[in-house]
Each structure stands twice: as C-alpha cells, then as structure tokens.
Amino acid sequence: xxxxxxxxxxxxxxxxxxxxxxxxxxxxxxxxxxxxxxxxxxxxxxxxxxxxxxxxxxxxxxxxxxxxxxxxxxxxxxxxxxxx
Numbered sequence: 324x325x326x327x328x329x330x331x332x333x334x335x336x337x338x339x340x341x342x343x344x345x346x347x348x349x350x351x352x353x354x355x356x357x358x359x360x361x362x363x364x365x366x367x368x369x370x371x372x373x374x375x376x377x378x379x380x381x382x383x384x385x386x387x388x389x390x391x392x393x394x395x396x397x398x399x400x401x402x403x404x405x406x407x
Contacts, residue, residue: 326362333359 340354371379 326360329360333357 337354337357340349340352343349344352
C-alpha cells in the first residue's frame with residue numbers, strides 16, 4: 324500500500340476517535356499519538372556537473388538590467404541546461 328493510501332485510510336480513523344473524545348464517548352483518544360506515514364525524501368535523479376554549474380553561475384550579466392545576455396551564452400544557456 325502506498326504512503327498516500329495509508330494516510331487516506333488513517334485520517335478518517337483519527338478524526339473519528341477525536342470526535343468520540345470531543346462528544347464524551349471516550350475518555351482518552353487512542354489515536355492522539357498516532358503519527359502519519361511520510362513519503363521518503365529523494366534526491367533529484369539528475370544534477371548538474373561541475374562544468375554546467377560553473378556555466379550557470381557565470382551566466383548573469385550584471386551590466387544589463389535583466390541580468391542576462393542575449394545570444395547563446397546568456398539566458399539561452401540556462402534554458403539548454405534546464406532542458407537536459
């Protein structure tokens with residue numbers, strides 16, 4: 324069962340016990356300490372190489388108002404790297 328499915332099924336249970344506690348049918352909420360499953364945090368599949376990172380960091384042209392040069396060495400470079 325996926326993490327999202329587990330959470331979908333556990334939330335109504337937790338809310339039900341909370342409601343039972345609120346209206347006085349239970350003295351203690353048994354789901355109060357229940358922690359919801361969380362998906363694993365994964366790193367991006369592809370990252371920039373050292374050469375690509377140097378190109379991205381050298382791309383801004385501070386002498387221009389928008390910070391990007393026209394032509395293949397400026398903003399187009401960022402688009403090319405993003406498309407890879």
